[in-house]
Amino acid sequence: MVIDTELLPFFIWLPLALGSWLKVTGILCAVAILFSYLVAAVRNGPVRGAQLVGAGLRGGIADLVFLSPRRTFALARLAIQESLHRRVLVAFALFAVILLFATWYLDEATDNPARLYLSFVLTTTTYLVLLMALFLSVFSLPNDIANRTLYTISTKPVRPSELVLGRMLGFALVGTVLLTVMGAVSYVFVLRGLSHRHEILPQKVTSAGDSQAAGPTSGRTELAQNHHHDFQLDADGRGRTDVAQGHWHSVQVVRDGDRVTYEVGPPQGALTARVPIYGKLSFKDRTGTPTQKGYNVGNEWTYRSFIEGGTLSAAIWHFSGLQAEMFPNGLPIEMTIRVFRTHKGDISKGILGRLVLRNPETGLSAPTPFVAKEYSTDLQMIPLELTDDQGKKVKLFGDLVTPAGQLDIQMQCLELEQYFGMAQPDLYLRARDASFTTNFIKGYVGIWLQMLLVVGAGVMLSTFLNGAVAMLATFAMMLAGSFVTTIRQLAFGELPGGGPVEAAVRIFTQRNLTTKLEPSVTTQAINLFDEGFRGALKTLLAVLPDFTSLSDTDYVVHGFDIPGDMLLTHVVTTLAYLVPIFVAAFLFFRTREVAR
Amino acid sequence: MSEAVVETRNLSKVYRDFWGRQKVRALKALDLEVRRGEIFGLLGPNGSGKTTTMKLLLGLLFPTGGEALVFGKPATDVRKNERIGYLPEESYLYRFLNAEETLDFYGRLFDMPAATRRERTKQLIDMVGLSNAKRRPLREYSKGMTRRIGLAQALINDPELIMLDEPTSGLDPIGTREIKDLILKLREQGKTVLLSSHLLADVQDVCDRIAILHHGELKELGRVDSLLTIGDETVVRAAGLSDAAKREIQAVIERHHGSLVSMGNPTTTLEELFLKIVHDSTARPGRRITGSGPGESN
Ligand SMILES: Nc1ncnc2c1ncn2[C@@H]1O[C@H](COP(=O)(O)OP(=O)(O)OP(=O)(O)O)[C@@H](O)[C@H]1O
Ligand SMILES: [Mg+2]
Numbered sequence: 001m002v003i004d005t006e007l008l009p010f011f012i013w014l015p016l017a018l019g020s021w022l023k024v025t026g027i028l029c030a031v032a033i034l035f036s037y038l039v040a041a042v043r044n045g046p047v048r049g050a051q052l053v054g055a056g057l058r059g060g061i062a063d064l065v066f067l068s069p070r071r072t073f074a075l076a077r078l079a080i081q082e083s084l085h086r087r088v089l090v091a092f093a094l095f096a097v098i099l100l101f102a103t104w105y106l107d108e109a110t111d112n113p114a115r116l117y118l119s120f121v122l123t124t125t126t127y128l129v130l131l132m133a134l135f136l137s138v139f140s141l142p143n144d145i146a147n148r149t150l151y152t153i154s155t156k157p158v159r160p161s162e163l164v165l166g167r168m169l170g171f172a173l174v175g176t177v178l179l180t181v182m183g184a185v186s187y188v189f190v191l192r193g194l195s196h197r198h199e200i201l202p203q204k205v206t207s208a209g210d211s212q213a214a215g216p217t218s219g220r221t222e223l224a225q226n227h228h229h230d231f232q233l234d235a236d237g238r239g240r241t242d243v244a245q246g247h248w249h250s251v252q253v254v255r256d257g258d259r260v261t262y263e264v265g266p267p268q269g270a271l272t273a274r275v276p277i278y279g280k281l282s283f284k285d286r287t288g289t290p291t292q293k294g295y296n297v298g299n300e301w302t303y304r305s306f307i308e309g310g311t312l313s314a315a316i317w318h319f320s321g322l323q324a325e326m327f328p329n330g331l332p333i334e335m336t337i338r339v340f341r342t343h344k345g346d347i348s349k350g351i352l353g354r355l356v357l358r359n360p361e362t363g364l365s366a367p368t369p370f371v372a373k374e375y376s377t378d379l380q381m382i383p384l385e386l387t388d389d390q391g392k393k394v395k396l397f398g399d400l401v402t403p404a405g406q407l408d409i410q411m412q413c414l415e416l417e418q419y420f421g422m423a424q425p426d427l428y429l430r431a432r433d434a435s436f437t438t439n440f441i442k443g444y445v446g447i448w449l450q451m452l453l454v455v456g457a458g459v460m461l462s463t464f465l466n467g468a469v470a471m472l473a474t475f476a477m478m479l480a481g482s483f484v485t486t487i488r489q490l491a492f493g494e495l496p497g498g499g500p501v502e503a504a505v506r507i508f509t510q511r512n513l514t515t516k517l518e519p520s521v522t523t524q525a526i527n528l529f530d531e532g533f534r535g536a537l538k539t540l541l542a543v544l545p546d547f548t549s550l551s552d553t554d555y556v557v558h559g560f561d562i563p564g565d566m567l568l569t570h571v572v573t574t575l576a577y578l579v580p581i582f583v584a585a586f587l588f589f590r591t592r593e594v595a596r
Numbered sequence: 597m598s599e600a601v602v603e604t605r606n607l608s609k610v611y612r613d614f615w616g617r618q619k620v621r622a623l624k625a626l627d628l629e630v631r632r633g634e635i636f637g638l639l640g641p642n643g644s645g646k647t648t649t650m651k652l653l654l655g656l657l658f659p660t661g662g663e664a665l666v667f668g669k670p671a672t673d674v675r676k677n678e679r680i681g682y683l684p685e686e687s688y689l690y691r692f693l694n695a696e697e698t699l700d701f702y703g704r705l706f707d708m709p710a711a712t713r714r715e716r717t718k719q720l721i722d723m724v725g726l727s728n729a730k731r732r733p734l735r736e737y738s739k740g741m742t743r744r745i746g747l748a749q750a751l752i753n754d755p756e757l758i759m760l761d762e763p764t765s766g767l768d769p770i771g772t773r774e775i776k777d778l779i780l781k782l783r784e785q786g787k788t789v790l791l792s793s794h795l796l797a798d799v800q801d802v803c804d805r806i807a808i809l810h811h812g813e814l815k816e817l818g819r820v821d822s823l824l825t826i827g828d829e830t831v832v833r834a835a836g837l838s839d840a841a842k843r844e845i846q847a848v849i850e851r852h853h854g855s856l857v858s859m860g861n862p863t864t865t866l867e868e869l870f871l872k873i874v875h876d877s878t879a880r881p882g883r884r885i886t887g888s889g890p891g892e893s894n
Contacts, residue, residue: 074704078690085692148688152749155654156705157677595656 010565014572021576024542028580032587033057060587063161071158075166076173083136083174091132095182098124099189106193109226111376112246114270115557117193121186122553126447129179133451134474136171137458141589142467150594160589165582167459175451183444187437194270196224198241198249200231200262221249221264246270273439273561276334276428279317279409288312297340297419304338304421309351309413315422318360319429322405324397331357331382331396332430333409337372338421345418350374352414357382359400360408366394372413372420379430434561442562446551449574453545454478456578460585464592480540481547491537499530545577601757601788602630602653606662608812609648622648623812625662630790635783637799637820638792640809641874646792647685649809650759653790654682666757678706681755685762687746691735695726695745698734699752706753720748725774739766747775758782760791764798776802800866808870810877816869823869 008016033053041049102120110116144150153163198221205219217233221241229241229249237253247270252263283294286308294305294315307313339351350371358365366386370378388394401407409427413420457477462470480487489495497503497513505526506513517523550570555562609623623645630636638646651657652664655672664671667679689698696717703713721730724744729737734745743766750758763779764772772795779789779802793799799806800820808816816823 068707070707071705074701078701081692082690148684148686149690151651151656151684151688152682152702153705154656155677155680155682156702156753157674157707158705159674593657595651 007563007566008569010568013565013569017569017572017576025580028543032584036591056587056590060583060590063159063586063590064583067159067161067165072162072166072169075153075158075162076170079136079140079167079170080174082140083171086136088132088136088174088178091128092178092181095124095128095185099185103193110245113225114190114194114246114559117190118271119553119557121190122443122447122557125179125182125186125444126450126551126553129175129182129447129451130454130478132178133171133175133454134458134471134478136174137167137455138462138471138474139467140167140171141459141462142465142470145594148595154594159586161582161586164459164463164586164589168455168582168585171455171459172452175455176448179444179448179451183441187440190271194247194267196267198222198224198229198264200251200264202260202262205262217253243269271436272559273434273436273556274334274430274559275432275434275561276425277319277322277431278425278428279319281422281424282316282318283307284312284314284316286311286313288314294422295419297421304423304426306338306340306419306421307411307413309353309418309420310416314410314412315420316408316410317424317427319407319409320405322397322401322407322429324401326431327384327397327429329381330384333380333382333427334377334430335380335411335422335427336377337374337411337426339372339374340419340421342417342419345415351418351420353420354412354414355380355382356410356412357386357396357400358408358410359402360406361402362399364388364394364399365410366400369414439556439561442567443551443553443556445567446553446562446570449550449570450547453547453550453574453577453581456581456585460581460588463585463589477544478547481545484541484544484546484549487537487544488541491534491541493534498526499533501526501529501533545573550574598631598633600629601632601667602628602636602790603665603668604628604649604653604662605665607649607652607659607664608661609645609652609657610660621812623652626809626812626814628807628814628817630788632788633783633786634804635779635789635791635802637803637806638790638809639794639796639799639806639870640792641794644809645812646809647761648812650682650761650790650792653759654680678753679756681750681753681758683746683750683758683760683763685765687734687742687749689734689742689746689749692733694733695721695730695748698745699748702749702752708753716752716754720751723751723778724748740768740771743767744771747778755787757788757790760789762793762795763791764793764795772798796866796870808873810874813877815873815877820866 036056037049037053040052043049044052099121102124106113106116106120141150144153200219200221204222205217207217217237218231220230221228225245227244229244231239231241231249231251233239233251233253237255239251241249241251241264247267249267250265252265254261254263283291283305284307285291285294294307294313296302297306305315307315333355337353341351345351350373352369353372354367354369356365356367366388368380368382368386370380372378382396384396385393386396386400388399394400411420411422411427454474458470458474461473465473486495490499493499497506498517502517505511505517511517517526550573552562552566552570604626607623607626607628608621610618611620611622613619626645626649628649638649640646648657652659653666653671655670655674655676658672666676669676690701693701699717699720700713703716708716721727724747726741726744726748729741734742737745743763747760747763750760760779763775767775776798779791782789783804791799791803803820805817805819806823807814
């Protein structure tokens with residue numbers, strides 16, 4: 001999983017976000033008022049136009065102030081009845097059918113079935129719920145206008161604000177219920193899909209001691225779901241298996257007279273919500289000089305930097321805020337290392353490396369060797385007492401971690417001409433695990449936020465567009481909202497090749513992306529146009545929700561706890577979009593002739 | 597003269613297409629006044645602008661020119677809807693709701709508390725004669741039944757002003773009679789009724805005053821009784837005369853021997869008046885000067 005943006009704590013983020021929100025909504029309001037004045041002035045003359053806009057604004061404010069909860073809920077209820085009438089339950093039936101057939105093609109033999117199952121249910125739920133929200137919200141108002149049922153409603157003391165809010169609430173509630181049910185079903189589906197037991201045949205168990213009766217034993221389980229585990233038992237007959245396909249089992253010997261059987265527990269550790277503590281990453285080059293980046297081994301995507309084996313080149317994570325209470329059993333370091341081999345070496349063996357724990361103030365350091373496991377996550381438990389480079393005993397807390405809780409962890413590759421690659425989130429301290437169930441729910445909250453945004457935007461756009469067009473527009477918003485990162489790069493000229501015109505010129509003149517265009521009037525014209533395009537994109541970015549980022553299902557899938565601050569940030573962001581969407585929706589609706 | 601509940605001044609409406617091009621001039625400079633407590637009929641052939649006038653008065657359409665005032669406020673003000681009941685041309689109701697749910701829903705839109713809603717719902721369903729069908733969804737209703745629930749819906753808030761767009765269309769003779777009685781009862785309660793119709797007999801029976809529209813123009817406006825009076829003719833109605841007496845009727849009347857039942861001005865039927873106006877107006881298009889008719893002298 002790639003975490004490319006740093007997470008700001010909620011209360012630092014809030015004032016910043018609030019500031020830019022106020023700025024953007026302020027500008028939007030000003031533009032809207034100016035625009036409606038211009039239209040009104042052209043139609044009715046400057047004075048009458050101003051009066052009309054003033055009356056409209058007063059009316060709009062009255063619509064908010066006198067909004068009646070009973071009417072709004074009546075309309076919300078109607079929206080729910082309408083949804084049921086339009087067979088939203090079909091979406092749920094579809095979901096059930098998909099799950100039934102999913103078991104056929106969800107391959108249990110992958111190295112992480114939990115990830116597969118989770119990403120499957122989360123993706124399916126997301127698509128179904130969002131599609132349903134889109135269809136419901138976008139066709140409702142246009143249908144009522146086409147069937148003229150709106151005549152009967154609009155001639156009751158119903159305000160446009162209530163009409164719009166009632167719909168949004170109703171459909172949001174339908175979506176919420178649907179999402180909750182799908183979430184519960186998904187949870188059971190994942191648990192059941194992953195659940196399995198292994199058998200242990202006594203003849204596959206070997207005892208280290210001379211008799212079967214006592215002493216540590218080890219063995220191998222039978223196949224289940226296309227994998228087996230090796231296990232170790234202590235003298236009491238208790239133990240656990242190794243990790244395969246992302247989980248392990250507990251094993252216990254059960255003696256019944258002379259008969260010895262083995263009891264294997266359910267899979268554990270497959271569904272986790274790790275709470276990682278990240279450090280800041282910096283590098284040393286092969287001469288030991290500190291740098292910001294490591295070596296590039298030729299990847300175009302420079303997310304990971306590499307360190308060179310057998311030299312002084314190293315990657316250093318700087319941790320802070322570590323306290324002894326957080327780590328009663330030692331320091332659990334979890335890491336995923338990319339290995340880049342310039343020669344094959346011994347392909348059956350991993351590449352050797354070492355982790356050096358170092359006190360950034362005193363320079364005292366203690367090394368731990370490790371073998372890099374390629375393509376999988378490795379957990380190193382650093383004991384509370386270790387030996388330093390001189391062979392003296394040192395304490396983790398007291399000697400290596402500074403009183404302020406700082407610690408450097410330095411990684412080196414020990415084999416010549418081999419490389420280790422890493423990015424900041426590739427090594428972290430797994431301080432504790434949060435509840436998977438809670439994390440699963442948090443993941444669904446993300447989908448819920450997306451659903452709310454779709455409902456809001458759908459209803460808003462359908463106040464002035466007809467159903468099909470409103471659907472396309474909402475869909476376009478979702479799509480553009482999924483490419484916010486790319487749009488941002490385009491807007492700020494971070495992508496090679498320039499803007500649309502420059503890129504087109506490069507295509508037709510068959511130039512590569514990096515050569516500079518020779519300065520000329522044409523080039524200036526091209527740049528001018530592209531600059532305008534970038535300006536338009538920047539404007540778009542100011543109002544476009546970063547749709548995909550609202551949902552954090554990736555965290556759930558990869559077994560990381562969704563940070564509370566991040567979830568809170570997303571909730572507030574969604575709200576910040578919904579408020580102006582609602583206001584825009586009912587203002588649009590006010591200006592509309594119902595009987596056209 | 598009592599207070600005007602509905603007032604239009606120079607009201608006109610032009611329907612435009614998406615590009616703002618003019619399509620139909622549906623209403624041309626209409627001046628109307630409906631007073632408290634009267635039953636006012638809007639008459640006119642198909643497409644003459646009756647429904648358009650009502651929609652303008654309800655704020656469903658915005659006027660192209662002029663003003664539409666209801667209770668002295670612009671028709672686009674939502675608050676007036678508290679005191680208005682509207683029966684659309686066709687009943688535009690949610691077909692998946694049943695009669696009770698429908699009335700309960702519209703009751704909620706008037707912010708009525710639950711107990712009031714229940715009571716009103718029961719009362720209105722009984723009144724329009726749908727007690728046997730109140731649990732059936734509206735999609736199963738016949739045209740007349742739909743009309744009835746539409747009418748019940750228009751009365752849910754006990755409105756002061758009731759606008760009925762062709763209230764009797766689709767109703768059987770008994771239903772028509774019931775509606776007419778209901779309209780008269782509403783007037784007794786002091787309500788104002790504005791209705792449109794082309795069933796002239798109905799209008800003649802219930803309306804106090806009428807306006808006749810043609811091609812969006814007001815052609816005639818006045819009290820029904822005076823509009824239908826022919827000034828220079830006399831009619832005599834007699835009873836109990838023998839055949840001989842009948843033969844001598846002229847002489848008998850002159851000599852005042854028969855019993856004179858009634859004597860007065862004959863009336864034309866509204867149908868004749870209506871056809872004459874439409875005929876005249878087609879022959880000589882243009883605005884007809886109104887307000888000078890005998891109806892305006894009250
Ligand atoms: N939405 C609309 N768009 C364009 N023209 C319209 C629209 N509604 C009505 N018209 C036109 O306006 C004119 C008046 O229509 P209106 O519905 O007011 O007539 P009406 O008197 O109610 O007729 P009817 O007796 O058939 O109900 C007609 O020519 C009609 O074609
Ligand atoms: Mg009509």
